[in-house]
Amino acid sequence: MTTAVDPVVAADPAAPVVARRRHGSAFVPPLLVGVVGLLLWEAVVTLGRVAPYVLPAPSAIGEQLWQSREVVWRTGLASGGNALIGLLVGAAVGLLAAMVAARFAYLGEVSIPVAAALNALPIIALAPILNNMFDSTSSVPRRLVVAIVVFFPVFVNALRGLREVDPIHRDLMASYAARGWTVTRLVRLPAALPFVFTGLRQASSLAVIAAVVAEYFGGLQNGLGSRITSAAANTAYPRAWAFVVGACVLGLVFYLAALLLERLVMPWRRV
Amino acid sequence: MTSVVLEGVSKVFNAGRADEVTALTGVDLTVARGEFVSLIGPSGCGKSTLLRLVGDLIQPTSGAITVAGKSARTARVDQEYGIAFQQAGLFDWRTVQRNVELPLELRGSPRQERHDRAREMLDLVGLAEFAGHYPAQLSGGMQQRVAIARALAVHPPLLLMDEPFGALDEMTRERLQDELLRICASTGTSTIFVTHSIPEAVYLSDRVVVMSARPGRITEVVPVDLGPRTEATRQSPGFFAGITKVRKALRGDPVPAAEPLVAP
Numbered sequence: 197m198t199t200a201v202d203p204v205v206a207a208d209p210a211a212p213v214v215a216r217r218r219h220g221s222a223f224v225p226p227l228l229v230g231v232v233g234l235l236l237w238e239a240v241v242t243l244g245r246v247a248p249y250v251l252p253a254p255s256a257i258g259e260q261l262w263q264s265r266e267v268v269w270r271t272g273l274a275s276g277g278n279a280l281i282g283l284l285v286g287a288a289v290g291l292l293a294a295m296v297a298a299r300f301a302y303l304g305e306v307s308i309p310v311a312a313a314l315n316a317l318p319i320i321a322l323a324p325i326l327n328n329m330f331d332s333t334s335s336v337p338r339r340l341v342v343a344i345v346v347f348f349p350v351f352v353n354a355l356r357g358l359r360e361v362d363p364i365h366r367d368l369m370a371s372y373a374a375r376g377w378t379v380t381r382l383v384r385l386p387a388a389l390p391f392v393f394t395g396l397r398q399a400s401s402l403a404v405i406a407a408v409v410a411e412y413f414g415g416l417q418n419g420l421g422s423r424i425t426s427a428a429a430n431t432a433y434p435r436a437w438a439f440v441v442g443a444c445v446l447g448l449v450f451y452l453a454a455l456l457l458e459r460l461v462m463p464w465r466r467v
Numbered sequence: 468m469t470s471v472v473l474e475g476v477s478k479v480f481n482a483g484r485a486d487e488v489t490a491l492t493g494v495d496l497t498v499a500r501g502e503f504v505s506l507i508g509p510s511g512c513g514k515s516t517l518l519r520l521v522g523d524l525i526q527p528t529s530g531a532i533t534v535a536g537k538s539a540r541t542a543r544v545d546q547e548y549g550i551a552f553q554q555a556g557l558f559d560w561r562t563v564q565r566n567v568e569l570p571l572e573l574r575g576s577p578r579q580e581r582h583d584r585a586r587e588m589l590d591l592v593g594l595a596e597f598a599g600h601y602p603a604q605l606s607g608g609m610q611q612r613v614a615i616a617r618a619l620a621v622h623p624p625l626l627l628m629d630e631p632f633g634a635l636d637e638m639t640r641e642r643l644q645d646e647l648l649r650i651c652a653s654t655g656t657s658t659i660f661v662t663h664s665i666p667e668a669v670y671l672s673d674r675v676v677v678m679s680a681r682p683g684r685i686t687e688v689v690p691v692d693l694g695p696r697t698e699a700t701r702q703s704p705g706f707f708a709g710i711t712k713v714r715k716a717l718r719g720d721p722v723p724a725a726e727p728l729v730a731p
């Protein structure tokens with residue numbers, strides 16, 4: 197894999213799998229950092245008398261989180277559902293588009309920079325426009341925003357993987373008189389999987405962000421995003437933060453699910 | 468009966484550009500059925516190019532190539548040859564067993580036959596117990612042995628091997644040389660074998676084709692007649708005489724037709 201790498205998508209597909217340790221002990225240092233960070237935060241806010249609208253104490257946020265747990269859970273499920281549907285649709289379309297683009301050398305050549313450029317646009321800005329295109333009880337606009345946001349990293353990464361065939365593999369498949377779809381199925385797709393999962397990992401976090409933030413711009417108000425805006429508008433800052441925490445947890449769940457899927461689908465990368 | 472015929476073959480890469488390379492010129496070579504022919508020469512003299520031409524992985528700029536009595540292209544489509552390269556080129560996502568099975572799979576062999584044949588070949592290269600491993604779990608030399616097993620698995624009428632033993636230790640190398648000769652003899656396989664090692668070329672071959680670079684061409688064909696190879700062959704005077712002949716040819720010294728044997 198010595199071809200020039202597009203810096204936009206230059207994340208190393210091998211990184212997370214290789215960096216992984218065999219035991220749960222890998223979780224201890226980050227956990228420790230998190231706990232110490234929370235304690236510091238609490239100390240700074242209470243000792244420094246920081247106003248709650250600037251930064252509420254973690255204890256206040258925790259209290260709100262506990263009180264609103266049912267709402268957080270319900271709205272979290274709504275946002276999570278939107279993110280999941282958008283993610284599945286966007287990833288499927290991105291993967292199919294990459295497979296089509298990979299079949300035609302020229303198409304693949306031109307579509308990577310175009311997709312990378314489009315990916316750099318703030319697609320979330322489309323949310324208000326999409327909201328107005330559907331009626332206010334529809335979940336479609338948010339899912340559409342998620343799908344569009346997800347499409348690009350999946351498409352760009354998958355296309356890169358599909359286009360980079362090891363020259364020896366190409367020669368071998370030629371010597372086996374294998375062509376077209378057989379080569380795609382036996383070589384291109386499996387070789388592209390690490391790239392696809394790099395895209396999916398990026399996409400999984402983006403999906404949650406997009407699903408939550410899209411609600412800031414109106415549309416159906418049943419998710420985490422709408423609760424964050426309404427709590428903030430009512431100056432209930434610890435409550436707003438409680439929903440932000442909910443969104444963070446949701447993002448983490450999506451990311452970990454993508455990691456888990458990656459390990460299940462590519463057992464050979466675990467060895 | 469001939470297995471491979473090259474007539475007036477030349478290959479120019481990047482023709483008409485500033486980086487034009489004449490990789491091969493005026494190559495005439497015939498490989499008889501069951502014959503073992505080695506290609507030896509300095510790097511860049513076109514050994515790999517010659518092999519890839521025979522395999523129809525690239526096409527000649529001029530000249531004609533016949534494999535098993537057909538055009539090189541038809542022979543490739545009919546899967547008349549097995550090939551192994553200097554790098555193993557295993558498929559990371561397939562276990563060792565399934566890597567060896569792949570060419571059989573693409574020929575439509577039944578599952579049981581595929582499985583048995585792959586086992587047999589892995590036994591041969593001493594890796595039967597690694598059948599369930601993934602390539603990333605093997606050392607470079609072991610991966611190369613898997614690649615050799617994969618090339619042999621289909622029992623092709625023609626074997627094309629590009630420095631396949633380069634990465635192996637001397638012990639394994641000598642054992643695989645003997646195994647390769649045994650398989651080729653028992654199945655009547657014709658072989659074109661690229662190597663950098665003069666002793667290896669002499670030990671394995673019926674004829675050693677000596678090449679030189681810029682432009683790549685055949686400068687000499689050294690026949691080797693050592694009879695059936697045995698333990699004693701590697702110590703025999705004929706073996707050392709062959710080595711000397713090839714070495715001289717590589718240096719460009721003229722070899723008189725009836726050169727007296729040089730004592731070891």
Ligand SMILES: Nc1ncnc2c1ncn2[C@@H]1O[C@H](COP(=O)(O)OP(=O)(O)O)[C@@H](O)[C@H]1O
Nearest residue numbers: 480481488490509510511512513514515516517
């Ligand atoms: N695909 C290619 N494009 C351009 N030049 C090539 C290509 N393949 C080989 N060559 C050139 O052809 C010459 C012969 O190469 P090769 O057959 O690989 O030599 P050898 O295997 O004997 O070391 C070299 O000068 C090499 O740079």
Ligand SMILES: [Mg+2]
Nearest residue numbers: 514515516629
């Ligand atoms: Mg070479």
